[in-house]
Structure formats: structure tokens, C-alpha cells
Amino acid sequence: MESPDSSCVSSPEVAPKRSAPPKSPSSDDKEKNTYIRFLASNAAAGSIIGKGGSTITEFQSQSGARIQLSRSHEFFPGTSDRIIMISGAFDDVIMAMELILAKLLSEVVQAEDSDDVDPKSKVRLIVPNSSCGGIIGKGGATIKSFIEDSQAGIKISPQDHNFIGLNDRLVTLTGSLEEQMRAIYLVLSKLIEDAHYSQSTNGPFSYSGVNFSSFHGIPYIQLLPSVGTVAYNAVPNVAGGKFQNSKEDRGNSVTIGVADEHIGVVVGRGGKNIMEISQVSGARIKISDRGDFLSGTSDRKVTITGSQGAIRAAEAMIMQKVASAAAR
Structure with missing residues (x-):
């Protein structure tokens, strides 16, 4: 051995x-x-x-x-x-x-x-x-x-x-x-x-x-459990301008973490962005209250509910907003 x-x-x-x-x-x-x-x-x-x-x-x-x-x-x-x-x-x-x-x-x-x-x-x-x-x-x-x-x-x-x-x-x-x-x-x-x-x-x-323990190089940063990890997913096919969302598959729920400073761009002025993401993807999106973070982080909880396709679409759209904000 x-x-x-x-x-x-x-x-x-x-x-x-x-x-x-x-x-x-x-x-x-x-x-x-x-x-x-x-x-x-x-x-x-x-x-x-x-x-x-x-x-x-x-x-x-x-x-x-x-x-x-x-x-x-x-x-x-x-x-x-x-x-x-x-x-x-x-x-x-x-x-x-x-x-x-x-x-x-x-x-x-x-x-x-x-x-x-x-x-x-x-x-x-x-x-x-x-x-x-x-x-x-x-x-x-x-x-x-x-x-x-x-x-x-x-x-x-x-x-x-x-x-x-x-x-x-x-x-x-x-x-x-x-x-x-x-x-x-x-x-x-x-x-x-x-x-x-x-x-x-x-x-x-x-x-x-x-x-x-005793590593003297880059400081150790605690990583999130998998439930809090952002997953980038392929966007599913569009049907009639909206993502398909079958009645049989609407009970799925995924929680991802979004940095507190980026929540504003996800929500948009007057909730415009988050409403658009919800309407286009067909998913329901709920953001945790201020100060309600994923355990051990300063990331707000974003819970996405719907079909697997709707969740993937909403995730991709949310991360596009975050990536654009981070690049500025």
C-alpha cells in the first residue's frame, strides 16, 4: 500500500x-x-x-x-x-x-x-x-x-x-x-x-x-456546503418565449447563495429584475431578509422553486446579473 x-x-x-x-x-x-x-x-x-x-x-x-x-x-x-x-x-x-x-x-x-x-x-x-x-x-x-x-x-x-x-x-x-x-x-x-x-x-x-493547522501561505477560507454553492447550469430550450414548466415537476426547490452586495442587482429597481427572471423562467424566487445569511457566510439565501428546467433557467439568469455587476 x-x-x-x-x-x-x-x-x-x-x-x-x-x-x-x-x-x-x-x-x-x-x-x-x-x-x-x-x-x-x-x-x-x-x-x-x-x-x-x-x-x-x-x-x-x-x-x-x-x-x-x-x-x-x-x-x-x-x-x-x-x-x-x-x-x-x-x-x-x-x-x-x-x-x-x-x-x-x-x-x-x-x-x-x-x-x-x-x-x-x-x-x-x-x-x-x-x-x-x-x-x-x-x-x-x-x-x-x-x-x-x-x-x-x-x-x-x-x-x-x-x-x-x-x-x-x-x-x-x-x-x-x-x-x-x-x-x-x-x-x-x-x-x-x-x-x-x-x-x-x-x-x-x-x-x-x-x-x-499551520499553513503560512494563503489564509484558509471556509467553503460553503454544497447547498450554498452556486451552480452554473445550461439554459433549457425556450418554448413560446417562456421556459417549459410542466405541472408534474413544479415542487423542486434549490437554495443558492448570493453575496449581499449583489442582491440589489438581482432584485432591480422596484423589483423589476427579479419579477422578469420569475416570469421568463417560470420559477418562484424568494430572497432571505437582511442579516439572514447562509450559515458561516455573508451570502443571502436565494430559494428558487419550480421545475428543474425553470430552476436552471432562473439560476443562469441570476448569475448573469451577478457576473455583470462583478465585472463593473
């Missing part, structure tokens, strides 16, 4: 040859819902969301996967990076990941304004500590086979004892887009074999149980 303090660092140059390629997921596994989490800077997160949520909506529409982001002040412990989670069927998750990484890489190349830029970059996946052993394999055999297959560099961080209760580790993949995507395919194929992995999707952004 691998020690929790160990780290596994390998590169394509030192990987030994293997006799058989890693096993691809079965058709049954591919049809199961799965997820992948990774880190992104605030700038990268803004690029993924796009103006008014246009980019993230397009990526969700193209891939069929759901893409969620932690808010701008919610970081993975010990970093200044936000958490992005992609969920859905295996192939949908892979497609969404490729769309995102391709966009981020193209923007790096454009920023350098040169054709000589090395197109290698890195992505840091968040993986439960309990699942890392399967990626490493006996004597490091699995991770070495992944490196040989993908030609990407793969590094698994040691468990961070500066944060008591942190049960996730970072898997860093370096290489070209093609190399990274092959490595992601192999890693996720392995993760979905682990029954415990799929059970950890309930709180993708929640590190509220993690206690700060």
Missing part, C-alpha cells in the same frame, strides 16, 4: 515499457454518471464562464455535461484557485474537459503572441485520497503505464497535513492538450472502477470540515 505521505512523480522519459495497455471503461461504466474536479484561477474561471455565462452554457450544450464552479472567494485549501466540477456520463465529461482545456490553452498562446510558444501546460485534478492508491497501483505500475500511454507527466501530491480533515489530493498532469486529455481519460477510467469515488460527489466544493 502507498503511504499517505508519499508522492509519486514520474515523467514519460523514465517510464518503463509495459506489456498491455490500460483497460478502457466498459460500456456500463461509461453510461454511469461520474464527475471530475480540477483547479482554475479566477481569471481562468471567468474565461470558462464567459460574458453573461455564454461560454459555459455553450460548453454544456455541446458536451451534455454539467459544469459547476465554486465562487470567486472559495478556494481549494492552501491555494488561491477555484474548484470546477464536471459531471455527467463518462464521454460527456471527457468532451467538456477537452472544450475547457482547449479554450484555456488557446488563450495562453494568444497572450504570448508568438507561434513559438510551447503548447505544454498543466492541469491539477482533485482526487480523494482513498482513490489515489488505485491510480498509483502496486509498485507504481499503474501510474507508470498511464505515463507511457499518454506521454504526459503525472504527479500525485502527498497528503497535506497542514489541513486536518482534508481527504483530497492533487494529481498534476503536464503536457500538450492531447497528452493531458489521454491522461485524464486513463485516470478517470480508473476512478470510476472505485465505488467510493462516485459516493463523494455530494459536496464538490465543501471543505467546511477542514481545520486550518
